[in-house]
Amino acid sequence: GLIALGAGGIKPLVASFVGDQFDSASKHLAKPVFDAFYWIINFGSFFASLLAPMFLRHFGAAVAFGIPGALMLAATFVLWLGRHRYVMVPPSPPDPDAFTRVVRTALLAQAPGQARPGLWLAGAGVLAALAALAMAPSLGFVIALCLAIVALIGGVGGGAWLQLERSRGRHADAAVDGARNVLRVLVIFALTTPFFSLFDQKASTWVLQGNAMAAPDWFHPAQMQALNPLLVMLLIPFNNLVLFPLLRRRGVEPTALRKMTMGIAFAGLAWIVVGGYQLLLDGGQALSIVWQVLPYLLLTFGEVLVSATGPEFAYSQAPASMKGVMMSFWYLATTIGNLWVLIANAAVRDEAVTGHIASTGLSVDAFQMFFFAAFALLAALAFGAYARRYREVDNYRAA
Template identity: 25%
Template sequence: MKKLDRDAILKTIPQKGFFGHPKGLSTLFFTEFWERFSYYGMRAILLFYMYYEVSDGGLGIDQTTANSIMAIYGSLVYMSGIIGGWIADRILGTARTVFHGGVLIMIGHIILALPFGAPGLFVSMGFIIIGTGLLKPNVGGMVGDLYSKTDPRRDSGFSIYYMGINMGAFIAPYIVGTLGEGVSFHLGFGVAAVGMLVGLIVYVVTRKKYLGLAGTIVPNPLKKEEKGRLLSIILTVIVILGIVGWLGINGGWLTVDRVIFSISILGVIIPTAYFIFMFRSPKTTSEEKSRLLAYIPLFVAAMMFWAIQEQGSTILATYANERTDLNFLGIELKASWFQSLNPLFIIMFAPLFAGMWTKLGDRQPSVAQKFSFGLVFAGLSFIVMMFPAYFNGTESLVSPLWLVLSFFLVVLGELLLSPVGLSASTKLAPAAFAAQMMSLWNLSNSSAQAINAQVVKFYSTETEVMYFGVIGGIAILLGIILYLFSPKLKEFMRGLN
């Protein structure tokens, strides 16, 4: 986008009206609030819907398989963001891409709300994966379009937007989860669909008035000959996938487990190919190659962190439902409510961490050291989950406070690693691959969940102590190693911290 284009766009956006910020921030805040309400509400009950018996309103899928499906689902959601960014850059622009993404998400939730069984589950997942990939990365991009690059309100605006994300995620399990577990899973999914509809209405009604021309520019539009070639490629891929799917299903060799395994392999291959391509590119200078090498251990550390954090919606969700005493102080808890702990702790402690880094200034730990601390906290969040089974066995139900402690510890790790990782990705990126580096950072979560799809198969009541102990121990060990090598990584960063 040329400077003149950005200046012209900024003139079309009311620059005051939402807590001293551009009015368009309210549009994106509430759009993302309701989208996250929709997504996290659905996710709070989806695992239970898959493995509950048919007589209890579920699909009766094997519990281990259900956990693997959840992990692959999360992995594909993050992978699809690459496609969403490309479509916005080359075809639709961010504003239209966000709208189409919201529509697809709503359709996916509507399908889940109807009694279509297992086929409906997988079709809905397809809609939600693509829809979230279109919407999620591009809403954040539009927040940036509301401000000039020198606007001092910019960081504060992103903080307000981030609060919208976590507020939606915090409220959703209490509403969608309560209805889904207490009344009907399909009713819960229906409420999630309504949430996305509300977000779309807010977006459509206020977009032109508050966002002006933000997100309407297509930065690098496809040429006419490129459109024809792209259409041919898409049709070819659809035909090939259709033939393979038909032959595989009829031949009995295309199973859910094999699809999950294939995607798990892709979760490792794609980021590896990204690194090799950027490192070998003639556009990457020797100094940038050094920084890219420093980024690799950070990426691996992030994968290890997300591998633990994302099990909050799989293994810990199963633990909440199967192993936890849900009658606490006379209150009958719902297993889905524990999914609110992560966003709640982020809302509570994110301002404290931001203030702490500001106060420390140049005395704050390096990027690698923050990552190492984050890994240690993530590891501890699993280590503490060993104790109930180790001391009392697995026959009795455990206090919900163990889960609260585990979620609290992993959130401390997330606040040390996640925002720092975003910042490091922008600083260490080769100039020619600045945008793709952000996609690569998102792939750390995608790859972690792809690997989780295989790892969660080792969890059972009998292996509980070893499962939490081994994974938690590996994370702590990696954290210590990363801390010891942090001075060397700082050298590779060539002046950046």
């Protein structure tokens, strides 16, 4: 609980704080700095993945937990020492044209001779959220709560979209246009959730597959996790120094949305590969764990295109009063991505579902791997189609 509270307080705010250091004149520097920010995160992850198991094995849990705790305390002190060296954007004052007020006006406003379909949709979302919470005893609290959040955001957001023009005249045109843009960005975030469904399973499903593969006695399959941050540290400079300049010379601009579209697709390809491996393992063929390097490479390439790009995109699209909130929605996409995994895992415990899977000739593991691959590839198609119609805005503060 404390870790979740701390991460929830740090993640959306530190990404917003990074963006606050730039304005419209220096925004071209924000993209490489956000990449560097993600690179540094993986620098820490790489050494933690290698050293934490060693500390645990040789010195016990107190040292393994104590060292990162002490480093976090030291980092907090260093940040405090440098607090006067940063751009400190003050919180926005209460705004009568704030996003939530525009949404509320849109939902509640009446137009002569017109129904209020948006209000009905928002009400349906609230009822669906309550129904999901009521199913907690059968679904489990985590699944029920996540479903309730999805229903609430979908119902209220969709309802506001249907009636947003009704808030025009009661709120400034810029505020209404900003609210519409926030809702459009939330669709972008929703379409990235399949990527996180696939990405976070590298620490679970892929480790379980690694347990069935041949490896040296001294090597634990979970140690393959260190390969991911190592590849991130290699791929980010490769993309910025080699790949993206090459694409620009060929007349292809690697925009944020194009990067994210390809990133989701590469995650799907990675899962096609691990699904192929699972077919071989189910057939009794021995495979070395070294073969997992290929899907790790594909998945990590997708990660740097999605996860390293998303925070800067979210910051640039959010109105000044919505920077932190928009970032929180971006990280909520990870939660929703894991929700789809929870639902899929719950479904395969049903006898009717497992019977259908058996009729395909695939094991449950292989079926789920190909299912998630198809899930991501379809999401990439939908993301690309939506991105073609999306008009990016520039919400960096004025120079």
